[in-house]
Amino acid sequence: MAEKNKFTPMMQHYLQIKQENPDAIIFYRLGDFYEMFFEDAKTASLELDLVLTGRSAGVEEKVPMCGVPHHAANVYIQRLIQKGYKVAIVEQVEDPALAKGLVQREVIRIVTPGTIMDENADEKNTNYIASLYDYQYGICVVLCEMTTGEMKAQLIDKSVIALQKVLLQNNVREIVVEHSFDKRLRKMIEELETITISAMNHDTVKETYQRLLNGISDQRVHHAFGLLMNYLDETQKRTMTHLQPVEMIYEQEFLQMDYATKQNLELTASLRGSGKQMSLWSFMDHCMSAMGSRLLKKWIEYPLIQAAEIKKRQDAVAYLSDDFMIRDELKEHLRYVYDLERLGARVAYGSASPRDVLRLIRTLEHAPVIFDLFKGCPSYPEYRTIDTCMTLHDLIDGAIVEEPPLTVKDGGVFVDGYNERLDELRRISRDGKSWILELEARERERTGVKSLKIGYNRVFGYYIEVRKGNLEAIKPEFGYVRKQTLANAERFITEELKEQEDTILHAQEEKLRLEAELFTDLLNQIKVYLPKLHDLANALATIDVLYSLAQLAGENGYVRPQFHEGHRIEIIEGRHPILESMMKTKRYVSNDLKMEEEQTVSIITGPNMGGKSTFMRQNALLVIMAQIGSFVPARSALLPVFDQIFTRIGASDDILSGKSTFMVEMMEANHALQHATEHSLILFDEIGRGTSTYDGMALAQAMIEYIDANIHAKTLFSTHYHELTQLGEENETIRNLHVEVHEEKDEVTFLYRMLDGKADKSYGINVARLAKLPEIVLQRARQLLEGWELQGDGGIYQPQMMVVEKEDPQMREIADMIDMVDINTMTPMEAMSFLYELKKKRSA
Numbered sequence: 001m002a003e004k005n006k007f008t009p010m011m012q013h014y015l016q017i018k019q020e021n022p023d024a025i026i027f028y029r030l031g032d033f034y035e036m037f038f039e040d041a042k043t044a045s046l047e048l049d050l051v052l053t054g055r056s057a058g059v060e061e062k063v064p065m066c067g068v069p070h071h072a073a074n075v076y077i078q079r080l081i082q083k084g085y086k087v088a089i090v091e092q093v094e095d096p097a098l099a100k101g102l103v104q105r106e107v108i109r110i111v112t113p114g115t116i117m118d119e120n121a122d123e124k125n126t127n128y129i130a131s132l133y134d135y136q137y138g139i140c141v142v143l144c145e146m147t148t149g150e151m152k153a154q155l156i157d158k159s160v161i162a163l164q165k166v167l168l169q170n171n172v173r174e175i176v177v178e179h180s181f182d183k184r185l186r187k188m189i190e191e192l193e194t195i196t197i198s199a200m201n202h203d204t205v206k207e208t209y210q211r212l213l214n215g216i217s218d219q220r221v222h223h224a225f226g227l228l229m230n231y232l233d234e235t236q237k238r239t240m241t242h243l244q245p246v247e248m249i250y251e252q253e254f255l256q257m258d259y260a261t262k263q264n265l266e267l268t269a270s271l272r273g274s275g276k277q278m279s280l281w282s283f284m285d286h287c288m289s290a291m292g293s294r295l296l297k298k299w300i301e302y303p304l305i306q307a308a309e310i311k312k313r314q315d316a317v318a319y320l321s322d323d324f325m326i327r328d329e330l331k332e333h334l335r336y337v338y339d340l341e342r343l344g345a346r347v348a349y350g351s352a353s354p355r356d357v358l359r360l361i362r363t364l365e366h367a368p369v370i371f372d373l374f375k376g377c378p379s380y381p382e383y384r385t386i387d388t389c390m391t392l393h394d395l396i397d398g399a400i401v402e403e404p405p406l407t408v409k410d411g412g413v414f415v416d417g418y419n420e421r422l423d424e425l426r427r428i429s430r431d432g433k434s435w436i437l438e439l440e441a442r443e444r445e446r447t448g449v450k451s452l453k454i455g456y457n458r459v460f461g462y463y464i465e466v467r468k469g470n471l472e473a474i475k476p477e478f479g480y481v482r483k484q485t486l487a488n489a490e491r492f493i494t495e496e497l498k499e500q501e502d503t504i505l506h507a508q509e510e511k512l513r514l515e516a517e518l519f520t521d522l523l524n525q526i527k528v529y530l531p532k533l534h535d536l537a538n539a540l541a542t543i544d545v546l547y548s549l550a551q552l553a554g555e556n557g558y559v560r561p562q563f564h565e566g567h568r569i570e571i572i573e574g575r576h577p578i579l580e581s582m583m584k585t586k587r588y589v590s591n592d593l594k595m596e597e598e599q600t601v602s603i604i605t606g607p608n609m610g611g612k613s614t615f616m617r618q619n620a621l622l623v624i625m626a627q628i629g630s631f632v633p634a635r636s637a638l639l640p641v642f643d644q645i646f647t648r649i650g651a652s653d654d655i656l657s658g659k660s661t662f663m664v665e666m667m668e669a670n671h672a673l674q675h676a677t678e679h680s681l682i683l684f685d686e687i688g689r690g691t692s693t694y695d696g697m698a699l700a701q702a703m704i705e706y707i708d709a710n711i712h713a714k715t716l717f718s719t720h721y722h723e724l725t726q727l728g729e730e731n732e733t734i735r736n737l738h739v740e741v742h743e744e745k746d747e748v749t750f751l752y753r754m755l756d757g758k759a760d761k762s763y764g765i766n767v768a769r770l771a772k773l774p775e776i777v778l779q780r781a782r783q784l785l786e787g788w789e790l791q792g793d794g795g796i797y798q799p800q801m802m803v804v805e806k807e808d809p810q811m812r813e814i815a816d817m818i819d820m821v822d823i824n825t826m827t828p829m830e831a832m833s834f835l836y837e838l839k840k841k842r843s844a
């Protein structure tokens, strides 16, 4: 690059800004465009499909440049952020018309992946920016959701697993760390790709943000919080007024599940495809507001472990599900509850629209009714005296017209009578318009030209238009001054019209400016109430979730689970909530789960497809729902309060660290064996199947013995190793369960019923037949199996490689077609065409 001072002054200024913000793409405002230069221009032109041009900048060669129109900039910025870039927006900060020399420009905000306020983002989804403070033997994480202002802090182990869990679980888009942050962990985060890393060294907490620390005295939290707030200050270029006080999260105060378990159980996202489709969250979500949906997600991720807290929620669900009149009425009012959390952010950023304010007023109108309906609920007395911000309501109610424009810029936001000066300006421009109409009539009369009209355009202002054919009627004494010539008309102005034009245009300009000012004032008044609005938002969201749980229970006939202090489990006629609701033609078969006080392991055997995994998931979901405070799909449920759930279900590779299925399986099993307690629930689905039969069986048995002797956690262990059922027969604390199947002439029907005792055989070959494997393969498999079974009985069996004939797929298809039809119900015509089809297939 040529020496800096050879460039034009503007380009020198640009380079200065680039130097100060080397890791951001600079959007430099020039007129109606944001322009990018040099490497930024090359990157953006590739990423955004923009034409790369050049600009003379004082040096010989043109500098690379590309640009986007300012009104469409948001879309482009969002696309860059999606790809992990940061964008620094450089705006003109003085009116170009008044500027002497170079227009003054400044970075007004740096948009980054963790701080973007995407107006169109899915309102139920959240993503965080996190700061990490490494205190040698652990990491303090402070998380912030910018659009809702939520803040939380957590202390975690200094390990890849713990860090991955926090980052993935919270959908963290960006992290802020000190320059000296641990290299190994930094590399792991870099590999995650979806996360942008930013460095910041300054971690002193500013006075203005002390209140957000919420009385937390832990210095580690102060460090991490300081890093984050200083980063936000530096990028957002404003004081963060919408953030909520930091909430300290202690995982051990909730039912703990690792990230894999949350994924396996599809708690908040389904395994197939991303998003919310058919997760427990989407299934349970009957909330009327986005805030409610988000809070429900949090409840699902963090179920409770204190029986008293669970009971508090249960009592509220019972209150609402018993009285469907109240529930229905509540629904009608919850419908008007607007996203107060997101509104808070928009108010703080000054980007709230008149419609936002109107929705806030609606919410404040309905809030007292909601609390009134809820006041009969015995377990939430604190809501009876909540401040519903009526003073704010009275302050802003009636200020805004019923159907305000999208933005303040368009004017017409406030009702008449709101502000005297505004009324006056409106009258002037209104009167001005009728004066123009009068003038038009007068001029038609005076000139005798019926088609004469008065018009307006932005370039020439007001004008009198006369068609070419009528020009003779315009006498010099009328004082018409020519302004513009068109193909078939002339446009004029008169002294009188010019004067009126000044008054009208001035009034209009002032009117818009005044409305913008008044609106900013209004937002500032709301800003004062933000902390109170957050409390209100929290309470409304809680009632919405409780309503949602009651609705779910009412719709599906769920029961209130009972908790006790022992270890016994007794779920009678439990169902899988999601599968049950998805089954349209078949009926879901309910199953009991009974485990006595001392019992540790239930070994579940039965054929593939028999329903073993479903049964295990069903019980885990029931436990989670119960500890959220929800009612559950069962006839009755008696449960202990679990402290942790561990699962090893389904085959999932750890793509992140490139470990094989078997390795992941062993790591997850190890995690469970290391951390489970007698209050935990363990679900192991076919552990050991990823290695040779004897290895797998040996590992499985050793694990069962270990859990039974040392951990005493309640464990559901499904397996195809029938030999393991011996353990159930010989030990008091281990029991066998099996799924029932009906077998007739090699055909199996699944009954999905869990019965006591072990399965008599595995039915693998029968299930393979259902999958339509070639008959000849099935026959050979049966022959081999019989041979091996004989060997097990002490016989000698040496399987030989056998060459079997390849099955003709066409003949198989023809045979299938014949099996499908019932000749007795066919007409002769149908039989003929069927025969014809067969013949055609054969000769194809």
Ligand SMILES: Nc1ncnc2c1ncn2[C@@H]1O[C@H](COP(=O)(O)OP(=O)(O)OP(=O)(O)O)[C@@H](O)[C@H]1O
Pocket: 587, 588, 589, 590, 606, 607, 608, 609, 610, 611, 612, 613, 614, 615, 752
């Ligand atoms: N209780 C039930 N009532 C009705 N249908 C069920 C029930 N349980 C399972 N199913 C059906 O059976 C299918 C297979 O169940 P599942 O995956 O639990 O079997 P599995 O025994 O774990 O099989 P594998 O050993 O091959 O993993 C489910 O997708 C579901 O459609």
